[in-house]
Amino acid sequence: MTDLVLRDDKDGLAVLTLNRPDKLNSLTVGLFKQLRQHISDIRRDDTVGCVILRGAGKCFSAGHDLNDISEGEEVPSRGWHSETLRMMEKLPKPVIAAVHSHCYTGALEVALAADFIVAADNAKFGDTHAKWALTPIWGMSQRLPRRVGIATAKKLMFTCETILADEALRIGLAEQVFPVADFEAETEALARRMLENSAFSHAANKRLLEATDSNPLDAGLQWEVMENEGTGPDMQDRINAFVKK
Known part of the structure; x- marks a missing residue:
């Protein structure tokens, strides 16, 4: 084929x-x-x-x-x-x-x-x-x-x-x-x-933007607070690498 x-x-x-x-x-x-x-x-x-x-x-x-x-x-x-x-x-x-x-x-x-x-x-x-x-x-x-x-x-x-x-x-x-x-x-x-940036954040940000697209601002802000996916498994490693520079 x-x-x-x-x-x-x-x-x-x-x-x-x-x-x-x-x-x-x-x-x-x-x-x-x-x-x-x-x-x-x-x-x-x-x-x-x-x-x-x-x-x-x-x-x-x-x-x-x-x-x-x-x-x-x-x-x-x-x-x-x-x-x-x-x-x-x-x-x-x-x-x-x-x-x-x-x-x-x-x-x-x-x-x-x-x-x-x-x-x-x-x-x-x-x-x-x-x-x-x-x-x-x-x-x-x-x-x-x-x-x-x-x-x-x-x-x-x-x-x-x-x-x-x-x-x-x-x-x-x-x-x-x-x-x-x-x-x-x-x-x-x-x-x-x-x-170079976190795959966890990319995926979470895409879902957040998708879910709130065209929503009223207050509804979007509330969604961001209540449905936030938190921190990724690579967060601590990324922060530690920056702090050690």
Whole structure:
């Protein structure tokens, strides 16, 4: 079977690579099945502390494979793509979407399910559902406005316009932009900085942010106090190491 999603582990970092470079990594059911399996495996793998999701070849992904759609793709169940992305979103470890060049529509829905997006300076983003008389079913209508605000999300969805990396950074779609020549190294360096910190805290913080997203402030503060997960098993070792410096 062709490896449509590659996994490469190194010192706590798992790099998942969408691997249909001859088709600009366009997204098929077969690719999603392999992505879903990797997500399930990583959830159970305590040696992985951070994940980078990237694309092979010329771009991150040009989006949902329109040939798959036109030929009547066989989806395992209703909402299965969305469920797969939700599984990735809820991984108890940081997930970075590393976007270079094209990232359109379904590909943007995939990237938005990561904890945040970093972009190469040649990245291009867009939502073209309306161009093809489609509506989102993988999460665009929920994640995009949470990331950039509802008015900006409407503008992007209604116009189907393509925005470049600097604009994605300005509106909060991307968190950081790196020169394309240094993109892989800079993204890995960012992931390594996260790996230096407590995996316990990363998992607890993700659950806290998830549980209180969009809650009124007082309700969120109360949740933080009452549902706080306390201290991690590595707390004392980390403090002792700092004190001894």
